[in-house]
Amino acid sequence: MSPKGINSHIDEINEDRITRLPVDVLKKILCLLPESEANRTRILSYKWTEICAFLPNLRFVMPSCVSIQEADKFHNFVDATLAIRGTEPIKRFSISYSKICDYRRAYALLCTLVSRYKVQEIELMFPDDHRKIISFCWPLFKTCKTLVALTLKGKFVLDVPGDVLFPYLKKIDLISIIYSCDESLTNLISGCPKLEELYVERRIRDDNLEIFKVSSPFLKRLGINSTRDALRVLVVDIDAPKIEYLDFIGQMHRYKFSFEPSCIIEARVSINGSINNELLMCVSSAKILALTNETIRDLTGIFVYNLPVFPNLVKLEIGMDSIWNPSWLLSLLNNMPNLEHITLSERLRLPHNYHIIDWDPPVEAPDCLRFNIKEILIDNETGTHEEFIFIKYLLKRSNNLEKMTINADRFHPKRVEKILNFPRGSSLCQIHLKYLQDPNGSLHIQGLL
Numbered sequence: 385m386s387p388k389g390i391n392s393h394i395d396e397i398n399e400d401r402i403t404r405l406p407v408d409v410l411k412k413i414l415c416l417l418p419e420s421e422a423n424r425t426r427i428l429s430y431k432w433t434e435i436c437a438f439l440p441n442l443r444f445v446m447p448s449c450v451s452i453q454e455a456d457k458f459h460n461f462v463d464a465t466l467a468i469r470g471t472e473p474i475k476r477f478s479i480s481y482s483k484i485c486d487y488r489r490a491y492a493l494l495c496t497l498v499s500r501y502k503v504q505e506i507e508l509m510f511p512d513d514h515r516k517i518i519s520f521c522w523p524l525f526k527t528c529k530t531l532v533a534l535t536l537k538g539k540f541v542l543d544v545p546g547d548v549l550f551p552y553l554k555k556i557d558l559i560s561i562i563y564s565c566d567e568s569l570t571n572l573i574s575g576c577p578k579l580e581e582l583y584v585e586r587r588i589r590d591d592n593l594e595i596f597k598v599s600s601p602f603l604k605r606l607g608i609n610s611t612r613d614a615l616r617v618l619v620v621d622i623d624a625p626k627i628e629y630l631d632f633i634g635q636m637h638r639y640k641f642s643f644e645p646s647c648i649i650e651a652r653v654s655i656n657g658s659i660n661n662e663l664l665m666c667v668s669s670a671k672i673l674a675l676t677n678e679t680i681r682d683l684t685g686i687f688v689y690n691l692p693v694f695p696n697l698v699k700l701e702i703g704m705d706s707i708w709n710p711s712w713l714l715s716l717l718n719n720m721p722n723l724e725h726i727t728l729s730e731r732l733r734l735p736h737n738y739h740i741i742d743w744d745p746p747v748e749a750p751d752c753l754r755f756n757i758k759e760i761l762i763d764n765e766t767g768t769h770e771e772f773i774f775i776k777y778l779l780k781r782s783n784n785l786e787k788m789t790i791n792a793d794r795f796h797p798k799r800v801e802k803i804l805n806f807p808r809g810s811s812l813c814q815i816h817l818k819y820l821q822d823p824n825g826s827l828h829i830q831g832l833l
Contacts, residue, residue, distance in 0.1 A: 437468040440475040449484040459489045471500060473530070478507035480537075485511055487518070495521045502530040510538035514562060517541040522548050536561055539588055544568045548575035555581040560588055566595045573598050583607040586634070599623040610634025630667060641666050653679050661690065668692040677703035684712055694720045701727040704764065710743050710774045714750055723752035727761040743770055749781035760788045763818075772799055776806050783809045789816040 444462050449455045462479070477497055481490065490510075497503045498521060510518060518540045525531065526549040534550070535557040536542065543564035553576045561584075563569050573579060579600050586593065586609065596608065596618045603624040610618060611634060618635075623642040630651040639662055651667035654676035667673060673694065675683070680703055683691070697720045704713060717723065760778060762771070772795070779788065785808070792800050804815060 434468050437465045438472060441478070442474060442476070443478040445480045446482045446485070448482050452484060452486065455482075455484045455486055456489075459486060459493075462493065466496070466501070469501075473502040474504070476505040476507070476533075477501075477503050478535075480509040481511055483511045487516075491519060491521065495524055498524050498528045498531065504530050505533035505535075506531065507535040508537070510540045512539040512560075514539055514541070517543050517564070525550050528552070533557075535559070542568055542572075544571040544575070546571050548572060550576045552578055554578055557583045557585075559585045561591065562588065563592045566593060566597065569593065570597045570599075573600055576600070577602075579603055581605040583609075583631075585609040585611070587611050593618065595619045595621060597621040601625065603627055605629040605631075607631035608633065608636075610636065632663075639663055639666075652676075655679055655682070661692070665692050668694050669696055670694070671696050672699045673697055674701040675703065680704060683716075684709060691716065691719055695722065697723055699723075699725040699727075701729050703729055708768070708770055710770065710777070711746070714746060717750040717752055721751045722756055724756050725759045725761075726757065728764045729761075743773060745773070745777045749777075753778070753781045754783050756784065757782045758784060758786045760785065762789070763791045772803070775803055779803075779806045779808045779813065779815075781809055782813070785810040785813045787814050787816065789818055792817045792819055 442465070444458075444465075446455065446458045449458065474497065479490075479493075490508075494506075494508070497506065510516070522545065528550070529552055531550065531553055533555040534553060537559040539560050539562055541562045541564055542558075544567075546567070548571055556572070556576065556579065558569075569584075573582065580602055582598065582600070582603060582605070584596070584607070598606070598621070600623070604626055606622065606624065606627060606629070608618070608620070608631070619638045619640075620636050621640045625643045625647070627643050627647055628649045630648060630653075632652070633654045635656055641662070643666075646669045648667055648670045650672040651670045652674040653663070653667065654674075655663070656678040700720065700723055702713070717726075760782070762775065775788075775790065779785070790803065792803075795803070800817065
């Protein structure tokens with residue numbers, strides 16, 4: 385008997401009750417497990433190895449190889465798994481290559497996935513090689529009617545010609561990619577006529593990207609993350625008439641938007657040093673908005689009366705730790721008449737920038753506090769006197785408030801007791817005190833008072 389036949393025979397003798405179940409039942413069981421747990425069943429027996437080959441999602445991670453021979457073993461294992469599967473379609477295929485990678489075989493694998501397995505989602509992670517230009521089977525993708533999601537990771541050079549076509553691709557994630565030029569990204573997006581989601585994360589200092597130009601008629605979700613390691617500051621040029629969700633992080637030099645602001649439903653803005661009214665106008669129609677510490681640091685330099693009105697906003701998350709100015713925040717809330725939920729988030733990271741002010745609360749509260757605010761979450765752990773007075777003001781002036789949650793770790797117990805006895809403008813208001821840690825570091829459960 386061959387080694388494979390011997391192993392199979394031994395497995396049959398030692399099979400447990402679960403392993404004796406019909407293969408279709410075992411497949412359903414594995415599909416209910418987390419992906420990592422399902423893959424671990426390969427070690428049980430040869431039968432389980434074969435069953436894992438039929439999972440809808442396949443994930444392969446190349447170990448750290450020191451020779452091309454070791455890399456070949458990995459490639460052979462992937463090929464053997466697909467041979468067991470036959471021609472059954474794959475929902476999601478993910479593969480991560482280590483430093484020694486046979487790009488010829490990787491290219492052949494990609495062609496096989498596209499042409500034979502009707503794969504719906506592909507995730508490729510290549511080793512960091514700033515000089516390597518990855519060659520994809522661009523012409524083959526034009527005939528692929530199943531691929532809807534593509535993720536590319538790795539510090540390799542992406543060179544996309546002008547005639548690329550992904551006819552049904554709806555989602556693209558590009559992480560730590562080096563672009564041969566600005567047109568490389570533009571060509572990729574233009575070649576996806578049905579694209580709905582795009583996320584670009586720039587983790588490296590110089591990715592050759594200077595102008596982020598996106599033209600997509602059906603794009604709904606756009607995320608740009610320019611980390612501090614990114615050397616070049618982007619010029620953003622977006623033509624996406626149906627955009628609904630924006631997520632901007634990092635430094636950007638200029639903006640040009642070609643879409644109706646009324647389309648935006650949700651936005652997260654964390655931009656340092658380049659916030660302007662054009663961007664604010666673009667997110668002014670949002671129902672959900674998040675503004676981080678970095679953004680607020682820039683916004684406080686703009687007179688509040690120059691800020692747009694946010695007529696549809698119902699949920700606001702805002703970082704106020706670095707520049708604590710209750711008067712400025714209340715002026716901002718005046719521009720948000722229908723706000724129902726507000727979160728003061730982010731931990732205090734720059735205590736030397738914390739402004740100690742003698743705050744004189746205004747007599748007239750913003751309309752959203754008087755009529756619409758239902759929930760307030762204070763989760764920024766400052767515990768200062770100014771915040772203490774501000775909580776008192778919010779409780780008294782919020783006439784329809786149902787719930788206030790406070791991270792009370794930094795408040796003195798006597799101040800906590802006073803907070804619980806503050807007068808409340810709403811008879812329905814409940815105060816939740818959330819203790820993450822006590823002085824000894826043990827975990828507390830959130831309490832209702």
